[in-house]
Amino acid sequence: MIYTDYAAAAPAFADLLNPAQRILLLTHVNPDGDAIGSMLGVWHCLRAMGKTAIPLASSAIPGYTSELPGIEHVQVYSRGMPLPEADLIWLVDTATLDRIGQIYTDHHDTLAARPLVIVDHHVTNEGGGNLNLITPQSASCAELLFRLLRAMELPVPPEAATCFLMGVVTDTQSFQTSSSNPQSLRTTADLLEAGADNQAVVQAVYFSTPYSTIRLTGAVLETLQHEDGLYWAVVPQALMRETGAADEATDEATIRLQRVEGLRAAVLFKERADGTVKISLRSKPGIDVAAIAKRWGGGGHTQAAGATLHMNLDEAQQAVLPVLREALAHAQ
Numbered sequence: 001m002i003y004t005d006y007a008a009a010a011p012a013f014a015d016l017l018n019p020a021q022r023i024l025l026l027t028h029v030n031p032d033g034d035a036i037g038s039m040l041g042v043w044h045c046l047r048a049m050g051k052t053a054i055p056l057a058s059s060a061i062p063g064y065t066s067e068l069p070g071i072e073h074v075q076v077y078s079r080g081m082p083l084p085e086a087d088l089i090w091l092v093d094t095a096t097l098d099r100i101g102q103i104y105t106d107h108h109d110t111l112a113a114r115p116l117v118i119v120d121h122h123v124t125n126e127g128g129g130n131l132n133l134i135t136p137q138s139a140s141c142a143e144l145l146f147r148l149l150r151a152m153e154l155p156v157p158p159e160a161a162t163c164f165l166m167g168v169v170t171d172t173q174s175f176q177t178s179s180s181n182p183q184s185l186r187t188t189a190d191l192l193e194a195g196a197d198n199q200a201v202v203q204a205v206y207f208s209t210p211y212s213t214i215r216l217t218g219a220v221l222e223t224l225q226h227e228d229g230l231y232w233a234v235v236p237q238a239l240m241r242e243t244g245a246a247d248e249a250t251d252e253a254t255i256r257l258q259r260v261e262g263l264r265a266a267v268l269f270k271e272r273a274d275g276t277v278k279i280s281l282r283s284k285p286g287i288d289v290a291a292i293a294k295r296w297g298g299g300g301h302t303q304a305a306g307a308t309l310h311m312n313l314d315e316a317q318q319a320v321l322p323v324l325r326e327a328l329a330h331a332q
């Protein structure tokens with residue numbers, strides 16, 4: 001069953017959740033603030049209900065989430081680890097099951113054998129769970145979860161509210177994204193009233209950038225090229241090594257790219273240690289980058305999407321830039 005409205009979904013979620021005692025919480029690989037904030041916010045709520053919940057990240061958490069309340073309970077999966085016992089799996093902020101990463105690769109049979117609930121806001125999510133709430137209009141998964149839990153009349157402790165606020169603030173970039181809407185602002189007001197620590201989130205997201213990230217961002221912006229409204233930059237693996245920047249550090253460059261006047265679409269090509277190339281696509285309304293990312297098995301949102309390309313940096317640029325040029329030409 002796929003719901004798009006949290007209030008309509010609430011009774012069905014309560015039916016599945018009430019008998020469950022051990023709940024495994026999962027989210028996407030290379031988790032961002034919305035992934036971790038969503039997962040940990042739900043964890044606090046389930047714990048307040050007296051349930052055992054296990055938040056398991058597929059890969060390392062971003063540095064700015066490292067001080068969220070309860071973060072020490074998040075386990076990080078490593079290859080070959082057994083999957084914790086659970087009678088329900090709750091997947092958040094993840095468009096497709098294979099986006100769970102190595103956990104999916106190692107345990108897809110186990111995952112398929114257990115009841116799965118999905119709450120997500122990615123437009124490309126096709127709803128592979130036994131029960132799904134998918135609301136692409138929601139600017140973050142965290143705000144959708146908060147509204148769902150409230151509709152289920154479940155307790156949302158202040159620590160949960162702080163985690164959910166992390167999701168809202170990072171996915172909307174503090175209400176700068178085109179997905180930000182009156183509902184996100186109302187939900188944020190409710191989160192603050194529920195005791196969310198806004199200053200802690202703001203400090204972590206905006207005033208704790210590692211020096212190595214700033215240095216990397218400068219070097220990446222040196223590679224910036226453009227052609228009409230199309231902007232792109234590259235991050236060779238050597239640059240990651242030279243600056244010692246963390247994997248998530250390139251997010252800062254992606255945010256900077258979007259600030260250029262007259263930009264219609266942008267792409268950051270990042271060479272990963274395994275030789276694949278991660279593309280991060282951003283666009284202005286009228287250009288659907290989720291559809292473009294899908295060509296290479298990626299996904300995301302209409303104005304912000306990504307994919308992994310199994311080719312080198314040069315080949316990736318030769319593959320992606322013509323597709324973007326065509327998308328821009330068609331949108332004119």
Ligand SMILES: [Mn+2]
Pocket residue numbers: 034035093121140141171
């Ligand atoms: Mn999200």
